[in-house]
Amino acid sequence: MMPGVRFGDPSVDPAVPSALRDHFCDRFSDSIEQRIGHAYDGTPLRSGRPLGVLRPASVEDVVRLVGLASDLGFSIVPRGAGTGLSGGSIPDPRSVVLVMSGWNRILEIDEENLCAWVQPGVVTADLHRAVEARGLFYPPDPGSMNVCTIGGNVAENSGGLRGLKYGVTKDYVLGLEAVLATGEVYRGGGKSVKDVAGYNLVDLLVGSEGTLGVITRVLVRLVPRPETSATLLALYPSVAVAARTVTAILSARIVPATLEFLDRTTLRCVEAYARLGLPGDAGALLLIEVDGRAAVVAEDAARIEAICSASGATHVIRAADEVEALRLKTARRAAFASLARLSPTTILEDATVPRSALPEMVAAVERIAAKHDLVIGNFGHAGDGNLHPTCCIDGRDPDQVARAHRAFEEIFRTALDLGGTITGEHGVGLSKKAYLPDAIGAGGMRWTRALKRALDPAGILNPGKIFDPDPSDHRERAPFAEETVPACERGFS
């Protein structure tokens, strides 16, 4: 196995940084500030200092870095905005962080072929604004869309609030350019919306979390911008009752763009934080948005309003205008920030189940939280069965950390038992690789490893993410305890 594959190995040949300086001049830095500044992503309780940081000026720089990694035995951790929640862009001492966020130009918006070429560092919300100004629409809208980048979205196959109607990032990648572990520049897909020439290599790169290639350009598919939208907010005594509305809406063959829920714990935190005037006794909230043509939106909003009341909602509010719609959406968008105020450390997960199993899953999370004496708020994409159980602890307390770990292990196991998965949109990264064998089975793991060995035999690209390089399916026992954060750096996490 290549040295680059050894995760957490502290020994770095001093020849490596000096070789990188020689090749890349001031585009490479191994200053302590840069190394600490890139030791983290959006994942709490995880960090790792890289040997240095490269801001590439060109595809050639990326190719050269891959060649040097192969020659000198270091590894490469590609990074966009570093908003990931599964540790996918956390480096180790033998790795160079490859920062792509500076590549932030929209290269072309092709209105006739409904697509756009973008650099990987383009911020998702900037792409939204640019195409919406032309009457077009790029649906994927991860929670971090104002910060995260398209390259990161593609690497993680990010979802968002509009997944129920519009799908996720992979549904909008028509083609891409990537530097492979061999140093080869791969260009796949294109503006032909139908293309079955050979294996589906583009979709294999999407969601590969930087372990199979470094994405240097993306061709995204666009759709016409919805003419209008309507936003509704409904309150329920419990998530179980709210779930009846979710089923009733889909049984009525209405597919909202957004169908989100907040549980009692999250609702209380949101109200304490955002002061939206939500009744304190509500047990669950649904945020529903329908979009499309004016005639249909009006009709659907009215039908949904009736369905909510008939299904046991205690309050139903329909936004009169865009300003009120934004206020209602705040309830959902503020969920994470509101919970984060409760404690120094907020662990946001994304266990996912078939939507019909949502009530059972929410009840299980409540039981598990009580059992381990933890505060776990629950919210997320009800229409997708994609929950975000969010655990509020103090990461400096090993006992709380251990309990949180046991609770999430039970949560993931429950999701799998209900026919769900360990991650709906955040990726596996470091946080969930211990659970991947249970999610995809021994056969899936063997296949996964065979793919990685075939495409990155030297283990250069983001080693240790998704699965351990070690071919045995050894179950890592304490993912949270893997690396401790020095007190001086806790502010970063």
Added chain:
Amino acid sequence: MMPGVRFGDPSVDPAVPSALRDHFCDRFSDSIEQRIGHAYDGTPLRSGRPLGVLRPASVEDVVRLVGLASDLGFSIVPRGAGTGLSGGSIPDPRSVVLVMSGWNRILEIDEENLCAWVQPGVVTADLHRAVEARGLFYPPDPGSMNVCTIGGNVAENSGGLRGLKYGVTKDYVLGLEAVLATGEVYRGGGKSVKDVAGYNLVDLLVGSEGTLGVITRVLVRLVPRPETSATLLALYPSVAVAARTVTAILSARIVPATLEFLDRTTLRCVEAYARLGLPGDAGALLLIEVDGRAAVVAEDAARIEAICSASGATHVIRAADEVEALRLKTARRAAFASLARLSPTTILEDATVPRSALPEMVAAVERIAAKHDLVIGNFGHAGDGNLHPTCCIDGRDPDQVARAHRAFEEIFRTALDLGGTITGEHGVGLSKKAYLPDAIGAGGMRWTRALKRALDPAGILNPGKIFDPDPSDHRERAPFAEETVPACERGFS
């Protein structure tokens, strides 16, 4: 290289059929009738007799066959209805045809989670009927939908007439079960509409043309059935003029379910065959279908009618009812049959370009046909830039075959030069592997071969399809001449 990989090798150890009889009894046959009956698929001028045919009774049968193939050195050619147009299910003398068409049960329709588990042998149109009866919809509708099977659709990532609005097969595969070349049963995906746990192995199997796994079960995604639809037919002096309407409709941010074209040659054949009363002087036809909610469909149909006239249509007909709609659709659905009447051999291809390049591509096909003195009718999915240039020759005349081959080589080259691809929905199979290196590049080919080696090291599954096992990117010169059809069997082709 394994013997199973050698394409066209006539020598078969007689121990193989007898071992297969011992294991599978009368589920295996090597009668001359079965071997001739499975020597063909929908692809003209290609055939190859297998050593035998297996109709498996269970997943265990498939696993056992893979084990025997590995032990005894034969290969496996999975087959659904055999309607493929790129030779993807044509066997060679060292292969066993694995016939899945008997596995034709719809196992579950889950209305709450909007999905269905189906066996691979379910006929596509049967699935349409079954889910539409529940108010649901399975959009992919390949031209052969009344005969072809879901397993074949998944293996080829089939498209259809509704691709523009609804996408292709891969957009509707939530999960699947497949027997891998290792004999392992892989189960991937599930009813969670969001799942990013590990590499996207499901989408890698979709479109892998039976070379990476044998699909034994498919979980398809369903959507609500459109409330209603409207069908329009417009005639133009030329495809170039018709293309203006395609651009105008999409610029108006209307996305029809169907946006098909027929060129002058095809139109004349259709009229001679179906007697629809189309004017003889028309240079192009557009068939346009919009579907969805009643209010929007009526509005869109009216806008499209106006756009057609404003963009140079000489006639615009809007179907008054479902009966008339079916009559209009006949013009498109009869295209292939009408052209097939012209000559003994009909070669239907699917070169694809970005939709904005459609007029240029159609003009190029006309020039190429004239240059080689061939009749090439052109029709297909205008909204997708997915053309079906259809060459009418006599396959018994080597000169016509050679000219057709040269013409298609120029057609594929033109498609690639216009930023398109060699196949939009038919697959590479045998017919287009000679052109794949030009389509995906040397890097793509190396990556493709690395994947195949990693997942099917013995080359058991459908060897010689998509690419030659030989690792060199040697350009095969005469794909049509690769195998000659014995006179006695020409009736089959």
